[in-house]
Amino acid sequence: MANVTVIGAQWGDEGKGKLVDWLSNRADVVVRFQGGHNAGHTLVVGDQVYKLSLLPSGVVQGKLSIIGNGVVVDPWHLLKEIGTLGEQGVKITPDLLVLADNACLILPLHRDLDQAREAAATNKIGTTGRGIGPAYEDKVGRRAIRVADLADRAALEAKIDRLLAHHTPLRRGLGLPEYDGAALLAELEEMAPKILPFARPAWLMLDEVVKAGRRVLFEGAQGALLDVDHGTYPYVTSSNTVAGQAAAGSGLGPKGPGYVLGIVKAYTTRVGEGPFPTELKDEVGQHLGTVGREFGTVTGRSRRCGWFDAALVRQSVALNGIAGVALTKLDVLDGLPKLKICTGYELNGEAIGYLPAGLKAQGQLMPVYEEMDGWSETTQGARSWKDLPANAVKYVRRIEELIGAPVSLLSTSPQRDDTILMRDPFQD
Structure with missing residues (x-):
C-alpha cells in the first residue's frame, strides 16, 4: 500500500482536518511536515470537537504521530495543546507523539517581532502574529534554537547570546525593550523536562516504519497557494507548503510521500491580504461565508469567499503532482440557483490560464466564468454517489475536467463518516 500526502490545493482552510482524521483510520503513522501553530484543523468526532493547530490529527485516533523537522515549534503552545486534549480524554504520551529533535523552536521574542512588524507595516501581510515567520528567518540564518539544544545548557547559553545579537537591534528599531537573555534561559530550562x-x-523512526511496510500519512498545513515560493508572494506563509516539502520536512526520501491527495473546497476562500480573482463581495459571497461558517480555526478571522477557481487548482495539481482531490463543502452550495466556475483569466485583453508570479499582474486578472445550474435538493450528509442531485454530479464532473485530476473523495459535512469514497488513496 502507498503512503499518502495530504495538502491544501487552494489558500488553506479546505477542510484538511476532517479528511486527515478520516484517512488516519487507514494509516499507521501521521506526520506533520511544515508550518507552525498558525494553521488549525477542526475535527468533529461524534459529539466531540477537537481543535488542533500543531499536533498531527492522528493523535485523536491513537495513531503514532510525528512532528517533523520542517515544523517550527512553540513548545509552550505544544504543552498547552497536549493539556487541552488531555482534558478531552485524549492522553498524549511519548509513545504516541514524537517531536523531531532537529526541529527549530518559536520563542516569545519571535512573537514580539512578528506582531510589531505587522503593526508598523503600511502594506500588511496578514500574519497570525504567532512568530512563525521570524522563527523560520532564524532557522535559515543558522541562529535558531532547536529541540535537541534543550538538553545542553552550554549550547543554550551560547545560542541565546547569538540570537540576541541579531534581535536586539531589530527590537530597538521597532521600539521594543531589550530581551532578557537570562530570563529566556530560565524559561527554556523550566520547560525542557516537559518537552x-x-x-x-x-x-530514523520514519525510515524504520517505512521499511517495516507501515502506512504513513503526511499532513500539510495551510495551502499550496500560500507556499513561500509558489504562492501569491509576498502574501504567503513562511514555509514551503507544496507536497515536495513532505520529504524534506520529515527526513524521508523523495519517494516516501507517495500518493498526493489535494484537498479542494467546492468554492474558494482565503484569509488575510493578497489577490483573490474570484472573490465575491455580494450576497452570494455572504451566503458562502455564513452557511460555510468561514472563520479561521486559529484566528477567528472571517474568510473571504468566492466562486471555485479551476485555473488556480489546475496550477496546484501541476505544482504538487496531485493524483486525486478530495472535494469538501459541496453542501454549502445547496440552494443556489446558478453556480459559476472560473476557467481562466483575462490579463490586459489576453487570455491566460494560470496565476502569474507578478503581484501587479495578479491584481489585474479578470476571471472568465462558466455558468452552471445549481440544485435545490440537499447534499448534506450524503454517503454515496447515488444520493447526490444530478446537477451536483454534473458540477463535480466538470471540476474534474477543468482541473485535470479525479475526485477521489467527496465530503458532504464536517462529520467524519459523511464522506463518499471513489478511490482509496492508500490502495492506489
Whole structure:
C-alpha cells in the first residue's frame, strides 16, 4: 500500500482536518511536515470537537504521530495543546507523539517581532502574529534554537547570546525593550523536562516504519497557494507548503510521500491580504461565508469567499503532482440557483490560464466564468454517489475536467463518516 500526502490545493482552510482524521483510520503513522501553530484543523468526532493547530490529527485516533523537522515549534503552545486534549480524554504520551529533535523552536521574542512588524507595516501581510515567520528567518540564518539544544545548557547559553545579537537591534528599531537573555534561559530550562521526553530522531523512526511496510500519512498545513515560493508572494506563509516539502520536512526520501491527495473546497476562500480573482463581495459571497461558517480555526478571522477557481487548482495539481482531490463543502452550495466556475483569466485583453508570479499582474486578472445550474435538493450528509442531485454530479464532473485530476473523495459535512469514497488513496 502507498503512503499518502495530504495538502491544501487552494489558500488553506479546505477542510484538511476532517479528511486527515478520516484517512488516519487507514494509516499507521501521521506526520506533520511544515508550518507552525498558525494553521488549525477542526475535527468533529461524534459529539466531540477537537481543535488542533500543531499536533498531527492522528493523535485523536491513537495513531503514532510525528512532528517533523520542517515544523517550527512553540513548545509552550505544544504543552498547552497536549493539556487541552488531555482534558478531552485524549492522553498524549511519548509513545504516541514524537517531536523531531532537529526541529527549530518559536520563542516569545519571535512573537514580539512578528506582531510589531505587522503593526508598523503600511502594506500588511496578514500574519497570525504567532512568530512563525521570524522563527523560520532564524532557522535559515543558522541562529535558531532547536529541540535537541534543550538538553545542553552550554549550547543554550551560547545560542541565546547569538540570537540576541541579531534581535536586539531589530527590537530597538521597532521600539521594543531589550530581551532578557537570562530570563529566556530560565524559561527554556523550566520547560525542557516537559518537552524532551517527546524528542527523538524523527527521520530514523520514519525510515524504520517505512521499511517495516507501515502506512504513513503526511499532513500539510495551510495551502499550496500560500507556499513561500509558489504562492501569491509576498502574501504567503513562511514555509514551503507544496507536497515536495513532505520529504524534506520529515527526513524521508523523495519517494516516501507517495500518493498526493489535494484537498479542494467546492468554492474558494482565503484569509488575510493578497489577490483573490474570484472573490465575491455580494450576497452570494455572504451566503458562502455564513452557511460555510468561514472563520479561521486559529484566528477567528472571517474568510473571504468566492466562486471555485479551476485555473488556480489546475496550477496546484501541476505544482504538487496531485493524483486525486478530495472535494469538501459541496453542501454549502445547496440552494443556489446558478453556480459559476472560473476557467481562466483575462490579463490586459489576453487570455491566460494560470496565476502569474507578478503581484501587479495578479491584481489585474479578470476571471472568465462558466455558468452552471445549481440544485435545490440537499447534499448534506450524503454517503454515496447515488444520493447526490444530478446537477451536483454534473458540477463535480466538470471540476474534474477543468482541473485535470479525479475526485477521489467527496465530503458532504464536517462529520467524519459523511464522506463518499471513489478511490482509496492508500490502495492506489
